[in-house]
Amino acid sequence: MERIRDRVAGLDVHRDTVVACLRLPDGKKVETRKRSFSTMTAGIAELGSWLAANTVSTAVMEATGVYWKPVYYGLEDIVEEVWLVNAHHVKRVPGRKTDLSDAEWLADVAAHGMVRANFVPPPPIRELRELTRYRKTQIDTRAQEIQRLDKLLQDAGIKLTSVASRTWSQSTAAMIEALIAGERDPEILADLAKSRMRPKKEQLAQALVGRFGAHHAVVARQIIDHLARINDSVNGLNGEISDRLKPFSGAIDLLCGIPGWGRITAEVFIAETGGDMAVFPTAGQLAAWAGMAPGSHESAGKRRGTGAVHGNRWLGRALIEAARAGARTKGTYLAAQYRRLAARRGPNRAAVAVAHSMVVSAWHMLTTGETYRELGGDYYTRRDPEQQARRLTQQLESLGYTVTATPAA
8 A cells, every 4th residue: 555654653642641653764664663651741742852853744643532632732833743533433453452553553544544634723713612612511500400490399399380481580580589588478479470470470379389498498599509600600701702702703793694593603613613614625524524414325336324423512512402493483494494304304303404504504604705595484385386286286185185286377
């Protein structure tokens, strides 16, 4: 097999150590050198010096949890090319396995062009990713705390969610605070309802009759205080993220034009992709990287579906949430696409298909600078009115009607 690169280093990265194997040309032969280093900062600096002394042009490592990060960041300014590769793509054939043989195999596949590097964004985008990802964990934690609060109320026989649409709102927060303070009169508690909740005072009075005890008050107090701290954290992160995204304000405004997309979705998209669509040569490659593209399997001339491929889970979650929000919009192409596919393939596959359409739109918008162009909720009807007529005719005939369709003048 033809050798593509000459001076390559394979790095088998672990938590405490990194095993390096150099693959260097020696006339018609190939010389290998192997050493082990610590993953402490001093050890990585020593590794970088060793690679530089041997004029290594490409260093390759697997994406192993978070352990690759200190090694990658420590070498990216020393080695000409530092590659992070998918561990699944460099899986060895069964046989003897050691750290040294793994490092040698990484160097071998990279030298012969048998693997390609993953996308690792520049430092400013990596910092932005850290902020948006942590914000998402805080938002998830807030949702979990609200669920714990509802569970606590159910334990106390307080059936707020049987009347109110949400466990935590201005009205329910006032009622729970009053319960913690010792108020037990359901009429007084129900009178704390605000705005659209006030017409439900009678049902609320029935729902607020329970066994809310002192231990419930202690736990509820802790949950509410925790929610306040989480809200402060999220607000602080929002401010920091907004400051760092000022150079991308135009791109965010474009992306917010997609139905179902809010500012948070646009911020996550920029943080995960870097906002530079030149990294992804085609919209299909971006969709596959985000995990919103179907896999392919062909054998003996036959193809079968394999479901969506695995991709960036942070971007994937944001896209699925946006797809479900877009499915609830009125008079939009995305909503029509969701309904059309959900009827045949189910809601989950429909959401993935809508998310794929969103990613493709985002790629074209950021590549060309054009705004989102709405196709309309009647797109499928306008695209092929004869097919729509045949479908409706078949539905009526299945109900026992005889249909004669005559085109209007």
